[in-house]
Amino acid sequence: METDFNNILIFGTNIKTEKEKQIISKLLNTNPAIEQWNIDLEDIDSVLRIESKSLHAQEIIKMITAEDFKCAELTE
Amino acid sequence: MRTRDSNKEEIVKQKAIALLVEKGIEGFSMNRLAKESSISVATLYIYYSDKDDLIKKIGIEIGKNFFDEMAKDFSPSMSFKEGLYKQWENRIRFALSKPLEVSCWEVLTHSSYGEYILEKSLLDFKIIMGSFFKNSVEKKELIPISKETFWSVAYGPLYSLLRFERDGKNFGGGPFKLNKKTIDETFELVLKALTP
Numbered sequence: 001m002e003t004d005f006n007n008i009l010i011f012g013t014n015i016k017t018e019k020e021k022q023i024i025s026k027l028l029n030t031n032p033a034i035e036q037w038n039i040d041l042e043d044i045d046s047v048l049r050i051e052s053k054s055l056h057a058q059e060i061i062k063m064i065t066a067e068d069f070k071c072a073e074l075t076e
Numbered sequence: 077m078r079t080r081d082s083n084k085e086e087i088v089k090q091k092a093i094a095l096l097v098e099k100g101i102e103g104f105s106m107n108r109l110a111k112e113s114s115i116s117v118a119t120l121y122i123y124y125s126d127k128d129d130l131i132k133k134i135g136i137e138i139g140k141n142f143f144d145e146m147a148k149d150f151s152p153s154m155s156f157k158e159g160l161y162k163q164w165e166n167r168i169r170f171a172l173s174k175p176l177e178v179s180c181w182e183v184l185t186h187s188s189y190g191e192y193i194l195e196k197s198l199l200d201f202k203i204i205m206g207s208f209f210k211n212s213v214e215k216k217e218l219i220p221i222s223k224e225t226f227w228s229v230a231y232g233p234l235y236s237l238l239r240f241e242r243d244g245k246n247f248g249g250g251p252f253k254l255n256k257k258t259i260d261e262t263f264e265l266v267l268k269a270l271t272p
Binding site for chain 1: 080105106107115116117118119121122125126127
């Protein structure tokens with residue numbers, strides 16, 4: 001099925017390691033409003049990509065920064 | 077409201093192919109691709125979830141294009157000679173018209189992505205070629221040999237010629253231009269080797 005581009009949120013983060021990824025995995029995996037997510041640890045911006053119909057960028061940023069990571073929405 | 081910009085997507089695809097050929101999989105980065113395609117990193121990640129996803133999608137698409145070209149005017153019930161010649165024609169056309177795709181295909185299929193990409197894109201083609209092979213043996217137009225031997229003899233010489241053509245020179249460094257006479261001459265020898 002084609003992903004609706006309007007439901008995709010893109011963030012730059014400073015999450016660099018698998019261990020750090022696991023910390024946010026717990027948060028994101030258990031959030032029912034998140035349909036799918038992934039983080040590109042290979043990328044210089046450690047891009048976090050989230051598919052959600054209802055969440056806003058600010059809510060994601062709050063979740064991630066609460067774990068002491070940097071997180072900023074990347075705009076087009 | 078975001079909409080799918082197929083024009084932009086096509087540019088990204090072409091740049092990705094060029095970058096993969098130039099840098100290899102290790103040297104390829106999403107950031108670099110965004111820069112070269114003059115789009116933001118965010119836009120790129122809207123199209124593709126990560127580098128892995130991009131490489132798989134690009135690989136499968138090249139594979140499908142390749143398959144479409146190979147299947148053109150070809151049927152597994154053709155006589156062995158006719159069918160194999162058609163395969164040669166189709167492969168030559170694809171190699172000459174899409175050199176970058178061919179190079180990218182080589183990079184990807186010889187990487188850890190190879191198995192996944194081949195499985196996803198060439199399954200139908202494998203079935204068609206398998207039945208062409210089987211029919212030809214049954215009709216006694218092809219000697220019964222292993223698939224690997226068949227492939228090496230049937231296409232190896234063709235790919236050598238295509239490599240000379242791509243480089244514009246032969247192994248000794250002398251100039252080379254592929255023409256129908258060379259193709260047909262080589263094809264006849266291949267046929268001689270494979271037919272009973």
